[in-house]
């Protein structure tokens with residue numbers, strides 16, 4: 001466990017930080033071709049942090065050309081997997097050496113609490129990079145069942161130049177979920193961080209260069225969705241795109257692909273994830289801790305947030321009492337104060353969006369919270385509501401938990417399933433058979449039993465229904481996105497026309 005510092009110590013580190021500002025293309029830091037910049041701000045204070053290169057289509061073209069050249073000449077793609085492993089392990093080691101700086105940078109840029117950055121985001125990011133590095137020289141190709149007359153090999157090859165488009169809610173961790181397997185597999189990467197959160201990605205680029213990653217293999221193009229994301233999605237020389245973000249933007253990437261070169265598209269999208277508590281659940285303090293963590297971790301800005309509590313009537317009052325007590329311990333305030341668990345929302349625009357849901361909550365039964373604490377900061381809020389209310393149906397992506405009361409296991413599963421999304425779900429019951437029946441019935445990519453979570457790097461993460469498709473992040477299955485299978489069929493018959501020398 002990381003030893004946390006005091007707020008003053010974190011502020012002193014923050015005051016000494018130099019912010020990376022330029023895009024990283026073909027192994028060099030460069031301004032945008034247009035010379036334009038945009039301001040990245042600290043969501044906790046509204047203060048400007050840095051002027052970042054506002055790239056456009058010309059920069060995307062340069063990054064894709066660099067990635068293509070690197071891929072084709074094999075400087076990375078054709079290295080022995082063990083050599084790629086060593087470079088990525090050096091990157092992980094450098095990230096570890098700079099872990100505290102990365103945590104402070106992440107907190108300043110995204111408004112995430114330093115507690116989360118120090119204990120989850122940064123250590124898990126490093127772990128994910130290491131895990132994929134360690135995996136890559138242990139994946140074997142296959143030989144198909146064969147007659148004596150042929151051998152058929154099934155080999156995995158890196159897919160080529162990949163576009164990675166990131167969200168702002170877990171800037172480092174989503175970077176690791178995508179570059180970990182993509183680089184390990186031998187792909188060349190053009191990555192677009194979210195406009196709100198570019199700083200840690202650029203710092204990782206510096207560390208990757210120091211670790212010896214060859215030029216052109218990892219390119220980071222900073223800027224807006226329209227100016228960078230769209231040209232990347234439409235680029236004819238990008239072989240696949242892996243995107244995490246909203247369902248609306250994910251849908252655009254399918255159109256970009258259809259309109260350009262039919263690049264593969266992997267989408268990890270939104271969620272409105274149910275947390276079902278049945279009336280035989282035990283240890284309600286532990287259940288409440290999971291419910292609160294599921295709903296309010298990262299200010300609820302989490303695609304797998306357990307944002308819908310579906311509770312059986314017989315246990316509702318006892319559970320909500322515990323949930324109230326637990327939520328009271330989630331202090332709201334300065335994200336650089338390690339005692340705080342709730343910081344600001346990522347941006348003014350996102351705060352305004354979540355505030356509009358807070359306004360809608362005022363006409364419902366607010367059980368906990370319901371207030372703006374200060375500009376940008378919303379307190380953990382719990383609202384009892386009808387199953388079909390706007391609050392219970394739409395992805396809010398903020399610290400607002402809805403509660404819907406049900407009378408039976410069957411009704412709980414029906415309410416939980418009544419959503420266009422299918423990313424994650426939780427079910428709490430002391431009856432193992434009911435819990436497992438529920439887990440099987442819920443249509444979601446990850447179902448946790450008697451806990452809230454996303455699994456870990458060993459387990460696939462991705463959605464059913466409109467929460468995404470095309471592949472999974474994490475686990476050995478993440479490599480399916482970044483590789484393609486080639487069949488090599490060898491005829492062994494003694495035939496002059498086809499015989500191999």
Ligand SMILES: NC(=O)C1=CN([C@@H]2O[C@H](COP(=O)(O)OP(=O)(O)OC[C@H]3O[C@@H](n4cnc5c(N)ncnc54)[C@H](O)[C@@H]3O)[C@@H](O)[C@H]2O)C=CC1
Nearest residue numbers: 166167193194224225226229230245246249269270303397
């Ligand atoms: N599934 C998830 O993890 C996330 C879900 N969201 C949801 O999306 C809502 C809106 O947040 P946004 O930041 O606007 O998400 P977004 O999906 O628009 O942004 C994600 C990424 O896509 C890029 N992008 C945006 N518009 C694009 C376009 N037209 N073409 C290509 N790339 C584009 C962005 O610059 C960013 O890098 C949030 O309120 C939340 O509900 C947001 C972030 C992450």
Ligand code: BAL
Nearest residue numbers: 167169244302303304
């Ligand atoms: N929680 C990991 C994926 C996401 O929220 O974007």
